[in-house]
Amino acid sequence: MGNCGRNGAVRQYTRSKLPRLKWTPDLHHLFVNAIQRLGGQDKATPKLVLQLMDVRGLTISHVKSHLQMYRSLRSDLSRQGKSCKRESTLRAMKVRRKLMVLHVLIRSSAKSCTLSSLSL
Numbered sequence: 001m002g003n004c005g006r007n008g009a010v011r012q013y014t015r016s017k018l019p020r021l022k023w024t025p026d027l028h029h030l031f032v033n034a035i036q037r038l039g040g041q042d043k044a045t046p047k048l049v050l051q052l053m054d055v056r057g058l059t060i061s062h063v064k065s066h067l068q069m070y071r072s073l074r075s076d077l078s079r080q081g082k083s084c085k086r087e088s089t090l091r092a093m094k095v096r097r098k099l100m101v102l103h104v105l106i107r108s109s110a111k112s113c114t115l116s117s118l119s120l
Contacts, residue, residue, distance in 0.1 A: 021062045030055065031066060041071050 034052035
């Protein structure tokens with residue numbers, strides 16, 4: 001395989017010497033603004049986002065990983081929203097069905113009341 005040698009050993013992980021980037025709320029806000037200016041998360045590319053953000057020390061790899069995470073979270077939220085809509089639609093249909101049955105029962109009991117009052 002690509003990461004294995006002849007004896008099957010896996011390459012040792014070497015940590016980067018550069019410190020990890022902390023995505024502050026302000027930095028994330030710049031990121032989201034850049035995505036919006038580019039026409040949305042599907043049209044935004046890491047290189048263009050990096051250029052629009054214009055932050056010293058920010059690299060394309062920082063933006064690539066953040067964009068990947070951002071897209072993943074947004075699609076998860078979208079899927080959750082769709083399932084919530086589906087559940088609320090099903091609930092609404094059940095309520096409507098119960099209301100229709102109740103309406104029919106009320107109508108039929110009202111008719112029987114008038115019929116019984118007429119037969120007296």
